[in-house]
Amino acid sequence: MRILLSAYACEPNEGSEPGIGWQWAIELQRAGHEVVVLTRANNRARIEDYFASTPGAAQPAFVYFDLAPWLVTLKSKGLLPLQLYYLFWQIFCVKVARQAAHHHRPELVWHITFGVIRVPSFLWRLGLPFVFGPAGGGERAPLRMRQDYTLAGHLRDGLRDVLNLISSLDPLMWLTFARSDLILTKTRQSARFVPWRWRNKTKVFLELGVRALGEEGPAGSGGSIRFLYAGGFIYLKAITLAIRAFAAFVRLGGVGRFTLVGRGPERSRAEALAKQLGVDALIDWVSWVDQRELARIYATHDVFVFPSLHDSSGNVVIEALSHGLPVVCFDLGGPAEIVTSDCGVIQSTAGLSAHAAAATLGRTLKALQDDASGRERLSSGARQRAEEFLWPRRVEAAIDLISGALSVGRAGVP
Known part of the structure; x- marks a missing residue:
């Protein structure tokens, strides 16, 4: 399958969101899919250094995009919140994504990072089958389970609850849900974040994988x-x-x-x-x-x-x-x-x-x-x-889920 993968965060040898974007790009390519990754220009040096030092590695095509240098500077100095920069990036990357789609002719557009259910994507505008997620962030600690929180913890989770409530009413998120052909969420709690009218195209699918099984621990005993x-x-x-x-x-x-x-x-x-x-x-x-x-x-x-x-x-x-x-x-x-x-x-x-x-x-x-x-x-x-979380099995499971839910190969990119 030819896939345009939107991975704002995508860097080799990293954890968290950058690692998720990177692993899915590499593992999809390794599984025989033709992958084009749309990511930040800021990630380019590390990505190119990785391939220069790792001959023979599965190598997707990469398309790089960032906002104007003055906005990058404001973000790096903390004067522009990351969330706002990320939203702007999602809005303005569509033009670059459309150019990449015309050149590479993907059958599927897949938003993979950030995997957050509070911030929209606009890549549905390409007119191709569009998958959003796996996205999380809709998880919530019950109030009674916050008993050990410090004041700062209560304030952070309280603010998170408010932001989730606001996001659940965000027309741009509703538009993302409405125009997605498949919505993937990391947990059932995040799935409940999706309004009822779009739950029928929402599936729970964890984004995680593991390269190999680790060394087995010691055999249990009845002692210490x-x-x-x-x-x-x-x-x-x-x-x-x-x-x-x-x-x-x-x-x-x-x-x-x-x-x-x-x-x-x-x-x-x-x-x-x-x-x-x-x-x-x-x-x-x-x-x-x-x-x-x-x-x-x-x-x-x-x-x-x-x-x-x-x-x-x-x-x-x-x-x-x-x-x-x-x-x-x-x-x-x-x-x-x-x-x-x-x-x-x-x-x-x-x-x-x-x-x-x-x-x-x-x-x-x-x-x-x-x-x-x-x-x-x-x-x-x-x-x-x-x-079950070995990367080849995760990629196979994801593609089976997507292929079963979508009609891929629609022609034309407006």
């Missing part, structure tokens, strides 16, 4: 257990709830250690909480590490604990599964879309305060320690689940 968290130490990741859950596990007679890998402003507060709850001596704090070292850490732990409250996806969850670690998470956001009963535990938060949910999570951790054979079964299921 090693829990692991990896990610940012920021309010929405709820590491204080992870600490409370681990403390509940210890109070129930659990024997084990808890490693937290990452960095961020919540660390000092979480360390103080661990000391207050009397579990600080059982917790190991590790600053952010590279992927090779993180892989070694995965392989020396038994269970991955990820209590995030409104992640749209969760790449570390798939990484943990690929190393055979069962994952324990709440029934919120992307992790709940990834984890199944065959590879972990999705802890319900229905009707619970954050502290009550953490206590329940602690009981789940104790049950996992007590059931070594069950943990081994979940470990096997974790690797099987991770296989």
Whole structure:
């Protein structure tokens, strides 16, 4: 299939949105599709350096576009908000996209990054089959689960709620939904963000993938257990709830250690909480590490604990599964879309305060320690689940979904 892929964020050897744009571009091309990537001119040097140093790599065609230099300067100096610059980019990239479409004759136009359901795309104007997403951002932490938030956390999530409400009434978003032939969302929560009249063409599809399965972790035993968290130490990741859950596990007679890998402003507060709850001596704090070292850490732990409250996806969850670690998470956001009963535990938060949910999570951790054979079964299921996210399988699943939903190959680009 010939695909014009709109990836504002697209850079090699990066995580988050730039990594998502890059991986889909490369993996689609590697799978035999003819891919043209529309991305920022700011990304050009890194992309060209990558291909110069990686002979034989699958190489899509790239088309570069940025706004006027003075607007780029204002953005880089923080005088123009990224969200506004991004909106302008989406508006004015259409002309360049139309030129690329005339030259490359794509059968499909696909907006992939930013994967945010609050900001419109205008590439439907090309008159070709148009896919929007996977988009997230419609996830929301229940108010009762914000119990451990600082004032800043409450303000950030309150502002996010307001912006989501405004965006849900945005006529430009409605136009994007109306003119999309297929809308992909990262989670069921984001799918509910799409107005009813366009839900029939909305599908949940996670944008994540993994290159290969990791080294398998140790076989479970009935003795001491090693829990692991990896990610940012920021309010929405709820590491204080992870600490409370681990403390509940210890109070129930659990024997084990808890490693937290990452960095961020919540660390000092979480360390103080661990000391207050009397579990600080059982917790190991590790600053952010590279992927090779993180892989070694995965392989020396038994269970991955990820209590995030409104992640749209969760790449570390798939990484943990690929190393055979069962994952324990709440029934919120992307992790709940990834984890199944065959590879972990999705802890319900229905009707619970954050502290009550953490206590329940602690009981789940104790049950996992007590059931070594069950943990081994979940470990096997974790690797099987991770296989579903190997990039060739993700690309195949996406193309099957798109081909089944759309009539590709319509002629003409106005």
